[in-house]
Amino acid sequence: MAKKQKKQKAKARLVRGFNDRLADDIRATNDMMAKIHKVFELYGFDPIETPFLEYSDALGKFLPDEDRPNAGVFSLQDEDEQWLSLRYDLTAPLARHVAQNINEINFPYRTYRQGWVFRNEKPGPGRFRQFMQFDADIVGAPNISADAEICMMMADTMEALGIKKGDYVIRVNNRKVLDGVLEAIGVIDEEQKLSVLRAIDKLDKFGIEGIKLLLGEGRKDESGDFTKGAGLNEAQSKSVIDYLNGAEQNNIDGISELENLQQLVIGAGYDENRIKIDPSCVRGLEYYTGMVYEAELLFDVTNEKGQKVQFGSVGGGGRYDGLIKRFTGQTVPATGFSIGVSRLLTALKNLGKLENNEMPAPIIVCVMDKTRISEYQKMVTELREAGIRAELYQGNPKNFGKQLQYADRRNCPAAIIAGSDEFNKGTVQIKDLIAGKEASKNIKDNKIWKSKRPGQFEVKRSEMVEKIKELPAIRVYYRGANDAAN
């Protein structure tokens, strides 16, 4: 009987590729977001928010087909049988919004937005099926100066997040130049073109030797799986490698755009350490029409298991002059950038570059006498009014040791203790749990430990809040907040 019931219990489990987020991550993410917002606002961008769900056809070419309605995107049918999809990026919904409100929008439209996006595909390391992006775009801006500004803003954003000059680089390239290379070696087949571009994109992953294999017959990976190559001949392959090594190119249009951008950013004080032209930068294949950019972290990241991980790209973007045309028929040039917030957070966390501004745990007011709950609650309120996190112990107050154990495990800076003795005297006990923890290192015997009450002292009830404020842990954290308020 008991067994049968057990079998009927629901299994607590997460959907593949989705994750719960814990307090530290949420706080760190919010902190990052605030910094990014600040930079984007400074550059004159305004926020916008669009829904998670869009009509599938509005999202572009990834329509659910009959056989695989959920390939790549999560899709479902509405009551009227129309296909809806969870957004897989923030650009397609922006294009829809702009097309829909094209007469009201004041161009050039500088806009940013953040949010969750969803992809129905196999999750990998640092890769999830729900993740957060943070985008900025300038819509209705045909000039290279818009691309230059986006690149500079990206550089500023990286630095605002605490990543130093030289620890990141914004790589820039131009699609037109890549097209010129393909043209020069006589590759006209669309599939082959894509294979060549994909191979080029993998330079940082596999190196020149790996690229040669991918341009030719193909490459076998570490698990023994074989990737078919682009099938170029020796001469074609050599031309591509020469291009990657910086050989001169003949696409005048693309080259001059890149030169123009470089001139603009250098003029504004962004040298090659920050924004660099890189022939191996490719990005979204059938999507971008001119400039493409990518933000790359240059330092090694060590993961939880102590392995070194090459982190690479944490964001990318480019010019997409065709996206809004799908809706309106008229070309609306646009350029923008997308930051992979979740990825960036992981990188910063592994690096220890997140500022240590962890929220201190609350002060715990212990319950020693159940008939005096309202008096304990009053203490909590006074602390809160002073801007100090505080809570009344809400577990079973029967066992007093449990209350301190709870406070200890939460890393609370202090506990307030008041029983009948203290109430009679008009005092409270303040127990500095951090000082006590320090003292415990030298006390082996529990009887002594108990009688000594390390870190604990008695103060007048009326001075409780002031004395709490004087605790080292409280002073350090709350000083900044109070200064800001005053």
Place this chain on the structure above:
RNA sequence: GCCGCCUUAGCUCAGUUGGUUAGAGCGCUAGAAUGUGGAUCUAGAGGUCCUCCGUUCGAUUCGGAGAGGCGGUACCA
């Protein structure tokens, strides 16, 4: 999608050449110690050995299929 590795207690993992009662550490609960966190000691709870099918007198162990996890690779708007 393809390739490889993995799945035993809440967690990390031993183990069983196919056999009666499957273990450890950590964690959890209780007590020593009812107004004091840590350390220590004692006791206790906790398992369809991922699922199904097959081989076998007998399967957690062997075989097959499937699911899930990790990693590589492909795709990536």
